[in-house]
Amino acid sequence: DAMVIQNPRYQVTQFGKPVTLSCSQTLNHNVMYWYQQKSSQAPKLLFHYYDKDFNNEADTPDNFQSRRPNTSFCFLDIRSPGLGDAAMYLCATSRDEVSTDTQYFGPGTRLTVL
């Protein structure tokens, strides 16, 4: 089945130790998104790629970076995780950048910062 895959499902890191979360898709979609979802809060868009074009949200901290080496893969890098970065990180894809295109979500990676 075509899908959005996130690895790992659970990630534990230490305060200040860089961490990378991975997302891959078999849908061949142009757009890939990263959302942050803190406990009992709404998912919040961090940034997205349309093909190779990176689009950062204005309030996304500089601590968060992303890479998309090819259509299938997208990475979220947290350069120096703080305790406040503990959250569920959701990857999503859509065919195009219009709201009529459904976003398909992966199962998420739960990040714990010690």
Add this chain to the structure above:
Amino acid sequence: AQSVTQPDIHITVSEGASLELRCNYSYGATPYLFWYVQSPGQGLQLLLKYFSGDTLVQGIKGFEAEFKRSQSSFNLRKPSVHWSDAAEYFCAVGPMEYGNKLVFGAGTILRVKS
């Protein structure tokens, strides 16, 4: 600024009972409207969406939602809840103009008692 309010953090219903989950939005114009469901350990799955036309929209798993412009609401309903419907439900808005950026509500956790 766009915002989505889901007034109920938790709702508990008996199996077989009807369900209504509330969603109110604030937006400069009529947005595109969505309901997503997130089961434990799963990603968000689209239940239904409203773009235009008939204000009562049908979705998967027997869910429906009604758009009421005068109330800025998009409430989700199901006539008879099943135990498998226990999950977290998110309402979201997206722009009619170009740019597939969803703004989510904080979610409503549905518990189903037998």
